[in-house]
Amino acid sequence: MASVAAQASSRGSSLIAIIADEDTVTGFLLAGVGNVDLRRKTNYLVVDNKTTVKQIEDSFKEFTNREDIAIVLISQYIANMIRFMIDSYSKPLPAILEIPSKDHPYDPSQDSILSRVKHMFSSDPSEGSARK
Numbered sequence: 001m002a003s004v005a006a007q008a009s010s011r012g013s014s015l016i017a018i019i020a021d022e023d024t025v026t027g028f029l030l031a032g033v034g035n036v037d038l039r040r041k042t043n044y045l046v047v048d049n050k051t052t053v054k055q056i057e058d059s060f061k062e063f064t065n066r067e068d069i070a071i072v073l074i075s076q077y078i079a080n081m082i083r084f085m086i087d088s089y090s091k092p093l094p095a096i097l098e099i100p101s102k103d104h105p106y107d108p109s110q111d112s113i114l115s116r117v118k119h120m121f122s123s124d125p126s127e128g129s130a131r132k
Contacts, residue, residue, distance in 0.1 A: 014070035
């Protein structure tokens with residue numbers, strides 16, 4: 001199995017994808033994260049009250065299968081709408097990071113990826129691999 005570093009370097013130039021509310025996406029676009037390719041595909045999805053869960057699922061699938069994306073940032077309240085997909089995602093790249101939004105603070109207890117990391121580095125042998 002190829003290492004994560006080898007996978008990242010074989011991707012060449014990598015992008016960050018964003019699935020979030022308009023303010024969060026706008027902030028990242030102003031920071032220069034946005035991209036539109038020749039097929040008019042973007043690396044972001046603005047979620048509002050008209051966005052369906054199916055659209056969020058489709059964007060998540062697209063972003064996690066694209067070779068040019070290394071990180072997918074997703075607002076935690078949106079991640080909760082597709083939690084089953086987030087929980088079942090296990091590839092190292094692209095990495096999935098849950099972030100807060102202006103109207104929805106970050107809750108570490110809901111972050112399944114943070115829970116997996118805590119589980120991996122737990123000092124209790126009954127909870128995971130022990131390090132003494």
